[in-house]
Amino acid sequence: MLSPSDVRTGDDSAALETLRRVFGYDAFRGFQREVIEHVVAGGDALVLMPTGGGKSLCYQIPALVRDGVAVVISPLIALMQDQVDALTAVGVRAGFLNSTLDPGTRRLVEAQFVAGEIDLLYLAPEALASRATLSLLDRGRIGLFAIDEAHCVSQWGHDFRPDYLNLSMLHERWPGVPRIALTATATGATRSEIATRLNLTEARHFVASFDRPNIQYRIVPKREPRKQLLALLRDEHPGEAGIVYCLSRASVEKTAEFLVAAGIDALPYHAGLDAATRAANQQRFLRADGVVMVATIAFGMGVDKPDVRFVAHLDLPKSVEGYYQETGRAGRDGLPSTAWLAYGLQDVVQQRRMIDTSEGDLAHRRNLAAHLDAMLALCETVRCRRVQLLDYFGQLLDGTCGNCDTCLEPPESWDGTVAAQKLLSTVFRLDRERNQRFGAGHCIDILLGRNTDKITQFRHDSLTVFGIGAELSEAEWRGVVRQLLAEGLLAVEGDYGTLALTDASAEVLGKRRTVMLRREPARQAQAGQAGQAGRAGRTAKPRGAATVVAELSAEAAGTFERLRAWRAATAKEQGVPAYVIFHDATLRQIAADAPSSLAELSRISGVGENKLAKYGEQLLTELAEAD
Incomplete structure (x- = not known):
């Protein structure tokens, strides 16, 4: 690990001052402060923080406080430009190296890295397989390594990237450089796998709440x-x-x-x-x-x-x-x-x-x-x-x-044991008595006593279970099938998705197991009612909602839309995403507070020093014209 003498300013005031001056925020959220202090001091960290929780600041601020360049491993080269644009917009020196660059631009970024003239350098994990990239990194002074989307290293994960498996070499080749691995998604087992595969077994773990109340x-x-x-x-x-x-x-x-x-x-x-x-x-x-x-x-x-x-x-x-x-x-x-x-x-059957x-x-x-x-x-x-x-x-x-x-809209739980027995009995009789297997639709037709062509063809109207399920609708029976599949009380087999019994089915048929099922609220169960819970939710107050957003008055809402239009035009002119200019949350606060001076505007969360200088007068003009 680096010694304290390798750190520009290791005290908390440097990190907080950087947060306020560069990013325009007055205070850290959650355990951002602890992570930043740990990494600034040279410690390794594994950070689990939900999307939108502020993971990026956990390596961006150390990158600005520590000596050297922060090398950020990011899995998608298509997004590096936008990430660099967002940092540039707040006055941070950042660059990336990937296959989209022309030779001249690549040489310029490489020279800036070697000279220490940038604060963050973004690379794809594949780049570290290149001798040329490794040689370049050896020639510069690296302040830290940040491994974003670290769950990509998990071979059981949903976004596995083989090149992430090679990132353990960072510690082997540069043992004195701190590393921070970050992800928004990992169970305890996946977290352990990340630590092992990235050689971060001695790293300090920071695990935030996964709750996203908004x-x-x-x-x-x-x-x-x-x-x-x-x-x-x-x-x-x-x-x-x-x-x-x-x-x-x-x-x-x-x-x-x-x-x-x-x-x-x-x-x-x-x-x-x-x-x-x-x-x-x-x-x-x-x-x-x-x-x-x-x-x-x-x-x-x-x-x-x-x-x-x-x-x-x-x-x-x-x-x-x-x-x-x-x-x-x-x-x-x-x-x-x-x-x-x-x-x-069908989702269950297909999966x-x-x-x-x-x-x-x-x-x-x-x-x-x-x-x-x-x-x-x-x-x-x-x-x-x-x-x-x-x-x-x-x-x-x-x-x-x-x-x-x-x-x-709380759903009901009902005793579906008898319904489960009827459905399982239908599958049993088709299989054992007729040596036949059919999908859910045909079994439901039998239970409902429908005289379809297929039922007539196979004479399934003679089965003892024919017509014994009239107490439920077809949609309700499909719910029963779906939930029995989810419980492992039914199985799907073959290319045609036929139903089959499992070992656990015998417990239900033998009356040794009760089956509790979910019944959807009546309004949700109606086709096309996508927004019932959503409309109800607009008047509900969810956990943590008070800190999420304040409602705008009609006048402020009009100002907010005016500011969004200004932002859209400015973003188009600069060729950057609108959020690089300002986030909606910042524009909403500006609309609500209606600052009349640069000093007042500087106190809005998300308005840092660079953006105040660049956009402050324009914002005040827009606010004045909105009056």
Whole structure:
């Protein structure tokens, strides 16, 4: 580790002064202060902090306080330019090296690094496999290494990147340089894996609360998902930026086309598009207001856009970690946002089938199944979603959140043992008596006593279970099937998704196990009712909501929109994302406080020294003309 003599100013006042002068914030949040003090003093750190929690400051401020250049390992070269632009906007000297640079610009950045004329240098993990890059780093003075999105090192994770496995060499080659690894998503097991693979076993761990009180979590029954999505966008997020995740490339394309046809400014993003189209769509999403990105999970990691007001899933995520990581891209600015998921029986069938046919050994498939089981438990819970989510990451929430669908419209729990026995008996009789297997739809038709062509063909109207399930609707029976699959009381087999019994099925059929099931609230169960809980949530006060955002008066709201228009024009003129100029939260505070001088403006959170000098007079002019 570096000695205190290697640190420019190791006391807390230097870090706090940098926070105020450069970034325009009066105080640290959570344990930012402890992390920064530890790294400035030369210690290694593993930091888990939710998206929007201020992870970047945990290495950016040490980069400005310590001697030498901070080398930041970032997984997505497509976003490095925006990260550097955001730092440059507050007066920080930053640069990046990747394949997008022309030879002349690369040589300039390399020379700045060697001369110590930049404070932060961004690199992709792949770059460290290059001898030329390693030689360059040897010629400069490195103040610290920051490894962003550190969960990418986990081979069981949802964003695994093989090149991250080589990052343990940082400690071996530069043993005296402190390292800080950061991620927004990791269970205890994943955290241990990160520490081991990055050779950070002696590092101090900082684990913040995973709670994001400004995000409203909602999971709705899937009926007509695109129409439900459209209702969500029109009713709750008109003209606002958001991300819609789909499982397949084809679904991305069709959903984007559907939204565009409905008048929504939407773009597709998936690995099947050519690189130029992906880059152009990503840049438009980042730099324009109100764009909806429809994407596979290939999109999103490292996206710093703070004003994403919603993240919607039209297909079931494979794990809670993936779900949390993806939904965490909403509301980075702390303002109210929505995490919305449409979930149905076919999602469960499809995911189970994908696991059964996946490559890898039995242990790998069991790991995938365990991740899916946890995700299904979150979908089917009757308790507070946030409590369930935080519990998965080993954190407790005192009470309920008041800002999720199960808090706003509590579902019922009902004894579904008899219904489960009827369904399992149907599967049993088809298999054992007729040596046949069918999917959920046909089994439900049998229970409802429907005389379909298939039932007539196979004479299934002669089964003793024919017509014994008329007390439930088709939608309710599909819910029973879905929940039995989630509980492991049913299995999906074969290419056609046929139902089969499991070892645990015998406990239910033998009346040795009670099956409690979730019944959706009546309003949520109706097709197209995407926004019921959301509309209720606007009048509810979620945990921590008082610190999230203050409501603007009608006059201030008009000023805020004027400031947004000014910001959009300024960003377009400079060719940078709007959030690089100011975040929505800062503009809202300016609109609410209506400062009349530069001194008053400097006291607004997010207005640092450089931005005050650059934009202060323009803002005061806009405020004066708004009166």
